[in-house]
Amino acid sequence: MTEERTVYITYLHDDVTADLLEEIFTQVGPVEHVSIVAAASNPRYAFVQFVDEESVPFSIQTMDGLKLFNTPIMVRPRAKTKQVCTF
Template identity: 35%
Template structure:
């Protein structure tokens, strides 16, 4: 497990924990490079627009952790991208008011199902006083496949199907 912390002067401190040893710390005194987006990526998941929703009209109070906690209610999340403003004259880092949330295939539902479900249940909810917009991130899949919103069959459900 690794953590990277940045102090007030812009120096980074990286800490590795776990394994048999104790904490290992490494400090880099070079100033941190300004990033264009902030991301959470699970297990090195590559970007895939078919598994991703666009989330718009976000308050500046929203960060990647809040988005992760919110969207894991819909399905397993494997990547969150929150584009940041590129303002070299400002010390304050702010995002652009939108994000991309990418889902993983779960044990019961596919990532594609999670995309459609997120659009249905998360669109127009209020988060920090602002109504968020949730839509597909890719433009070629413009229509919702309502059949994906049917609840999946669980083990043992087949016995309940009438013939």
């Protein structure tokens, strides 16, 4: 599953691009995909999907708190969504 190979990044400066994130996160493991989500009502955030699961903990340890455009980013594992059934 892709969740195990993906990190969630928040506190992104407006100048951070998907290409920049790919370039930076490739230093900790091969990157498969990067997507940035920007909504008017929420701060920008991104998902970086790695080729290998092993890259996730290393990227969190290495990149959490890294300053991009003088703004520290937060890197966490992508949260798994749970489906709730109500009757």
